[in-house]
Amino acid sequence: MATGERNTTRADTVPDDQVLVRVENVVKHFPVKAGGFVKHTVGQVHAVDDVSLIIERGKTLGLVGETGSGKSTLARCVAGLIPVTSGKVTLSGTEITKLSRRAMRPLRREVQMIFQDPYSSLNPRRRVGAIIGDPFSIHKTATGNERKRQVQELMERVGLNPEHFNRFPSEFSGGQRQRIGVARALALRPKLIIADEPVSALDVSIQAQILNLLGDLQSEFGLTYLFIAHDLEVVRHVSDKVAVMYLGRVGEAAPAEELYDRPRHPYTVALLSAAPAADPDSVLARQRIILTGDVPSPIDPPAGCRFHPRCPKAQEICGRVEPPLVPDNAPGADDVTGPAADAVPGGWAHVTACHFPVVPGEELASAGTAKGELV
Amino acid sequence: MTLLEVKDLNVSFPSADGVVRAVRGVSFDVEPGQTLGVVGESGSGKTVLTQTLLGLTPGAEVSGTAEFEGIDLLSLSDDEMRHVRGERISVIFQDPLTSLHPLYKIGWQVGEMIRAHDKSVSKKDVLKMVGIPKPESRVNDYPHQFSGGMRQRAMIAMALALEPKLIIADEPTTALDATVQAQILDLLLRLQQDLGTALIMITHDLGVIADIADEVMVMYAGRAAEKAPKRDIFYAAHHPYTKGLLESIPSSKAAGGRLKPIPGSPPSLINLPSGCKFHPRCGYVFDKCLTDEPVLHPVAESGLHTSACWLPANAAGMSAEAEKLREQVVAAERGQEAAEVAASAFAQLGVSAPDAGGESATETTSDNEGSVA
Numbered sequence: 001m002a003t004g005e006r007n008t009t010r011a012d013t014v015p016d017d018q019v020l021v022r023v024e025n026v027v028k029h030f031p032v033k034a035g036g037f038v039k040h041t042v043g044q045v046h047a048v049d050d051v052s053l054i055i056e057r058g059k060t061l062g063l064v065g066e067t068g069s070g071k072s073t074l075a076r077c078v079a080g081l082i083p084v085t086s087g088k089v090t091l092s093g094t095e096i097t098k099l100s101r102r103a104m105r106p107l108r109r110e111v112q113m114i115f116q117d118p119y120s121s122l123n124p125r126r127r128v129g130a131i132i133g134d135p136f137s138i139h140k141t142a143t144g145n146e147r148k149r150q151v152q153e154l155m156e157r158v159g160l161n162p163e164h165f166n167r168f169p170s171e172f173s174g175g176q177r178q179r180i181g182v183a184r185a186l187a188l189r190p191k192l193i194i195a196d197e198p199v200s201a202l203d204v205s206i207q208a209q210i211l212n213l214l215g216d217l218q219s220e221f222g223l224t225y226l227f228i229a230h231d232l233e234v235v236r237h238v239s240d241k242v243a244v245m246y247l248g249r250v251g252e253a254a255p256a257e258e259l260y261d262r263p264r265h266p267y268t269v270a271l272l273s274a275a276p277a278a279d280p281d282s283v284l285a286r287q288r289i290i291l292t293g294d295v296p297s298p299i300d301p302p303a304g305c306r307f308h309p310r311c312p313k314a315q316e317i318c319g320r321v322e323p324p325l326v327p328d329n330a331p332g333a334d335d336v337t338g339p340a341a342d343a344v345p346g347g348w349a350h351v352t353a354c355h356f357p358v359v360p361g362e363e364l365a366s367a368g369t370a371k372g373e374l375v
Numbered sequence: 376m377t378l379l380e381v382k383d384l385n386v387s388f389p390s391a392d393g394v395v396r397a398v399r400g401v402s403f404d405v406e407p408g409q410t411l412g413v414v415g416e417s418g419s420g421k422t423v424l425t426q427t428l429l430g431l432t433p434g435a436e437v438s439g440t441a442e443f444e445g446i447d448l449l450s451l452s453d454d455e456m457r458h459v460r461g462e463r464i465s466v467i468f469q470d471p472l473t474s475l476h477p478l479y480k481i482g483w484q485v486g487e488m489i490r491a492h493d494k495s496v497s498k499k500d501v502l503k504m505v506g507i508p509k510p511e512s513r514v515n516d517y518p519h520q521f522s523g524g525m526r527q528r529a530m531i532a533m534a535l536a537l538e539p540k541l542i543i544a545d546e547p548t549t550a551l552d553a554t555v556q557a558q559i560l561d562l563l564l565r566l567q568q569d570l571g572t573a574l575i576m577i578t579h580d581l582g583v584i585a586d587i588a589d590e591v592m593v594m595y596a597g598r599a600a601e602k603a604p605k606r607d608i609f610y611a612a613h614h615p616y617t618k619g620l621l622e623s624i625p626s627s628k629a630a631g632g633r634l635k636p637i638p639g640s641p642p643s644l645i646n647l648p649s650g651c652k653f654h655p656r657c658g659y660v661f662d663k664c665l666t667d668e669p670v671l672h673p674v675a676e677s678g679l680h681t682s683a684c685w686l687p688a689n690a691a692g693m694s695a696e697a698e699k700l701r702e703q704v705v706a707a708e709r710g711q712e713a714a715e716v717a718a719s720a721f722a723q724l725g726v727s728a729p730d731a732g733g734e735s736a737t738e739t740t741s742d743n744e745g746s747v748a
Binding site for chain 1: 416417522523524525552553554555556557558560561579580581582583584585586605606609619620621622623624625626633634635636637638640641
């Protein structure tokens, strides 16, 4: 299937009118404060550092990374919920990073979020009808009976019983609550939905229900998703393109099948090998790469390539020079690599930021893989 | 000799709304040095099951027996239990941040375990064994100075300090990132091999089970739905719940297509359905399922693979023949009432329930094509 897909997608730049979101060199630092009454800044958390990407209309961009990789911060920057330190976010041609709060308001209808925890993201003291109806009141698009009608229509669409309009969130199960979250996000018919770990708090059988629902809604309403998750199989399932983040930067990005079939960045390779698959035979067959240590602190990220202290392939240059995110030029890569202009995460090119990318078929044997030598 | 032999364990909690029947008639064995994986969704009773063994469920009504090295754990007094817990059976909990006391140094907390049991074990050696670098200085750190993975290592150090015969690990890697999870699982496996410890691994993640377990018990609504050696669970699942769990996981095989979720959600443990507790969500429900609750019985010649489902023993696995067999049974045995149950469950998913005859088969294929295109 992968080959077939490669042929059809061989191509090419994403035309400008197909790009819904363009993120250019976005940087987000949070100050670290210390002191008693008089606080002073003692450092910066480099949550997102110089990230560029595009999200194509009607497609899903998956964002993967571990805790502290900056994926949620990036999502909040794209949603305009927090100001960026520098860089630009453009939504359908409008640069939202420059807008005032007032000017931003109508644009907020176009971007909605679904959050991870269906327990804490719904106000326990408000009725479901009111929660889902809020967007209509805030943006003054429907009132009274019309509002109620629309809310019930939404509830029905996401698989909730519209008669449960007057119930409280506590009367619903986890999966149903996430459906409430989806209904609320869908209320204003947004163009972009940012789903931040929407299924990681759910049991697997329920997770599949929600993933199917999100898929159906995407084809029905032509939605664009920015889908954040740490579960690689979930991301593979829903995404057209995938970007892998590590410590505030994109390490590798490619169309989904391409990334999973031929990962180039040693971090992606390690991440893929670390994810346990529900298939005992493949576990035995696979060489698992155990990375040493933890993700370093984003307050003081390593110099050069940020992955080099944990990288099995690291050499001297990796500690000095930060590798640029460049299109894949390995043998056989021409199939998918479009013109250099499209070499941005979310485009059709396979881009990797690594001095010594993994060659397909290469065994990533290293100090890190030696069992029993955990540092 | 069997290390732990649990027989007909029942645990219930009285509550204002009624009796919560958390565990109902569960039996299992753990052999020395082996790993039993216990898998189930929230509320399936997997955590209560193991906490009861250690006397950690105060207020619960417990019946049954749990023989560990010849003594019945359920009949021990608190004092006697204290000598078993930590020394011969220890626990690793899910969230290392809340399981460690924030105001005490790591070294003190690891040492507390050793002091309580009068053993001359060096806490530095223990920390070194689990791969904590520079244990001489790290013993003086507080939990907040440790990363998530390091905290879980410290928890494992505490669990292993006294070289217990059995470790109960309750979702030990759920709160960790994938690369750190791989480190921790690797560490657990290695230490288990070195020390010959038996392990009960409780998790909702079938990937972890595939990686680490020898035998697997699938729990649903307080009961064992299926119990078998690992490969049988993954490649010859008999219980429709096990099958449903396996099918709801996104995998490379089905990338981009539609997933096959289990309809509905798990039942309330206060108000359990009649008959088989899985019947309201089951695609193969027939009349007997509504009234009679099946118990674990062998479904393979080896006798090791057991399932609590009324479907015939040879209807196991994902093969087309097995599916055909299941459909035949359903066609022959399903009456009006069961048909309604199945229809209402699957209406919510927007798909039709698996049914007899060619009609549904064509429907599923056209559905697949539609979503791929």
